[in-house]
Amino acid sequence: DQQVKQNSPSLSVQEGRISILNCDYTNSMFDYFLWYKKYPAEGPTFLISISSIKDKNEDGRFTVFLNKSAKHLSLHIVPSQPGDSAVYFCAASVGGSNYKLTFGKGTLLTVNP
Amino acid sequence: DAGVTQSPTHLIKTRGQQVTLRCSPKSGHDTVSWYQQALGQGPQFIFQYYEEEERQRGNFPDRFSGHQFPNYSSELNVNALLLGDSALYLCASSDDLGYNSPLHFGNGTRLTVT
Numbered sequence: 699d700q701q702v703k704q705n706s707p708s709l710s711v712q713e714g715r716i717s718i719l720n721c722d723y724t725n726s727m728f729d730y731f732l733w734y735k736k737y738p739a740e741g742p743t744f745l746i747s748i749s750s751i752k753d754k755n756e757d758g759r760f761t762v763f764l765n766k767s768a769k770h771l772s773l774h775i776v777p778s779q780p781g782d783s784a785v786y787f788c789a790a791s792v793g794g795s796n797y798k799l800t801f802g803k804g805t806l807l808t809v810n811p
Numbered sequence: 812d813a814g815v816t817q818s819p820t821h822l823i824k825t826r827g828q829q830v831t832l833r834c835s836p837k838s839g840h841d842t843v844s845w846y847q848q849a850l851g852q853g854p855q856f857i858f859q860y861y862e863e864e865e866r867q868r869g870n871f872p873d874r875f876s877g878h879q880f881p882n883y884s885s886e887l888n889v890n891a892l893l894l895g896d897s898a899l900y901l902c903a904s905s906d907d908l909g910y911n912s913p914l915h916f917g918n919g920t921r922l923t924v925t
Contacts, residue, residue, distance in 0.1 A: 702853070732913065741815070741901055741916030742854065787853050796905055796912055797844040798867050801853030 701725045702790050704802035712810055717775040719805050721788030724769065728790040732799065733762060733773050736785045745786075746773070749794070778809045813838060815917035817902050823923045824892050832887040832920045836904030843885040844914060845877060846901040854901055860885055889922075897924045 703722045711717045719733075729750040734742035748755040748762045748771070755762050761774045775782055785806050789799040816835045824830050836843050842861045846854035856869035860879035879885045883904075889896055899921050903914035 704853075734916075739918065741903075741918045743916070744913035747913060789853075796914055797842060797859045797903070798856050798869070799854075799914070801855070803851065803853050 699724075700802075701728075702788055702800050702802040704788055704805050706805050707803070708806040708808070710808045710810060711778050713780055714777045717778045717782065717807055717809065719773040719775075719786050719788075719807065721771045721773075721802055722769055723771075723790055725790070725792075725800070726769070727792045728800075730791045730794045730796075731762070731764060731771050732789045732791075733760075734787045734789060734801075736787060736804070742787055780809050780811050783807060783809050815902055815904050815915050817900075817917040817920050819920060820918070821921045821923075823925060825925055826892055826894060828892050829888065829890045830892060830922060832900050832902075832922070834885045834887070834902030834904075834917060836883050836885070836902075837915045840904035840906045840915070841883050842905045843879055843883065844903045844905075845885070845887045846903065847871075848899040848901060848919070850898070857887070892924045894924050897922060
């Protein structure tokens with residue numbers, strides 16, 4: 699039973715354009731959501747997070763949107779850069795926990811020069 | 812400032828054997844979590860150690876056990892290895908249990924069971 703779903707295995711965008719990565723969840727107890735980025739042969743790196751009391755959080759080129767009624771969140775990257783090419787994981791937790799995370803399967807983002 | 816370090820980077824074992832993976836947390840961190848990432852999947856939570864005790868556990872059998880030492884480093888032990896245990900094992904650390912301290916992951920140990 700996949701509680702966090704990333705339905706797009708891959709996404710390809712042009713440099714300078716917007717990248718939108720999507721994530722859906724089924725567990726209504728999730729109240730903290732995170733995005734991690736993973737390069738080959740490296741561990742996941744924290745990117746941005748959002749609490750369920752907010753619907754938007756922004757950090758530089760990265761913005762995460764949360765739609766609780768739809769149980770959907772998205773990560774926007776503007777503008778996209780070739781160095782953003784990586785696998786992006788959506789993760790969620792209950793009770794604001796930072797360690798017991800439920801991850802999606804990931805989306806491979808390729809930003810073409 | 813060293814990040815999370817894991818050893819070994821790669822390991823090949825035979826079915827039925829036992830394996831020990833090691834992790835040193837990022838400097839200043841005292842909480843260690845372990846994750847298993849199978850091919851094509853996202854990381855899956857195994858367990859978390861804080862103050863040398865297992866605090867939370869995911870849906871993994873008792874063949875998976877761990878330990879945290881007084882210097883906060885940690886070991887993951889897997890007994891009676893199965894082919895399905897082949898995966899990337901990730902260690903992560905933090906200095907807090909809440910949302911103010913996102914997990915920092917190591918580069919992982921790639922375990923292959925033949």
